[in-house]
Amino acid sequence: MGLGKVEIVLLIVLVIVILFTGGKKLPELARGIGQSAKEIKKGFSDDSEDKTTKK
Numbered sequence: 001m002g003l004g005k006v007e008i009v010l011l012i013v014l015v016i017v018i019l020f021t022g023g024k025k026l027p028e029l030a031r032g033i034g035q036s037a038k039e040i041k042k043g044f045s046d047d048s049e050d051k052t053t054k055k
Contacts (some may be wrong), residue, residue: 017029
């Protein structure tokens with residue numbers, strides 16, 4: 001039950017992000033990513049609703 005290639009790459013990316021942004025900026029960065037993900041999901045759901053109402 002070791003780490004796979006994907007997990008190792010994600011850990012390396014996380015370490016690089018922490019080094020470049022600093023520990024204090026990390027929560028702010030995560031909040032921005034979360035808000036972006038919410039907007040993307042909202043856009044997809046709005047798009048699917050538009051397709052169902054146009055029929």
